[in-house]
Amino acid sequence: MSQDTREKLAFLTAQRTSMVSESKTLTKQRATAKLNGTEFAGAFRLEELTRELQELDDTIELATKMVADDEEREIALVQADRVEQQIASLEDVREQYLAEVERLQKNVEGIAGSLSSINQLMPKLAALGYDISGFTNMPDLQPVGYEARFISRIAETTAGFFKSTDALGRFRVARVDSEKWLPSWADDERRRLSNLLGTPVLKARKKAEQLRLAAASVGADE
The missing domain is CATH 1.10.287 (Helix Hairpins)
Structure with a gap:
């Protein structure tokens, strides 16, 4: 129209x-x-x-x-379309954001659950390590050790993602190359436990074998 x-x-x-x-x-x-005093023929027209x-x-x-x-x-219809597109974009980004917030909550709750399990397992692991090794103190297996490691790793993993604060920055620890962590947290802890308990476990295995041999030889000369 x-x-x-x-x-x-x-x-x-x-x-x-x-x-x-x-x-x-x-x-x-x-x-x-x-001006000429003549008749004007176009008057009607x-x-x-x-x-x-x-x-x-x-x-x-x-x-x-x-x-x-x-x-x-x-113009009003074009402006209305633009406003509706802005609203649709906002709602789309908002839902993506909320989905990530929900995922963040679940991940943090998962972290809390894992830390709770670790706090239950570490005392058992430490007690067994003391029994096998005969050591009386292993700081890496105490809360002061493993909690510091995990909070430092969490701080390093999340470094740069908080734009207005560096609340976890004080937990990051500078390390020389020889102290660098392995990318896998579990692999790094496995290496740490191996360094702490590897030799005592080998000695304990050897002792267990010797005891079995001794047990097998009891009465053999009778």
């Missing part, structure tokens, strides 16, 4: 230009006739043009308003 109205307005404007040009020509002819121009101006004014209304309506 807007395009049709624009085409009509363009046609009416062109028609008016032509009629104004004709009216000016007739007005000039009328003035010349009066000039009156007709004046009347038609008035009607045409009214029509053009209405058509112009209609075109303006159409343009305003189209």
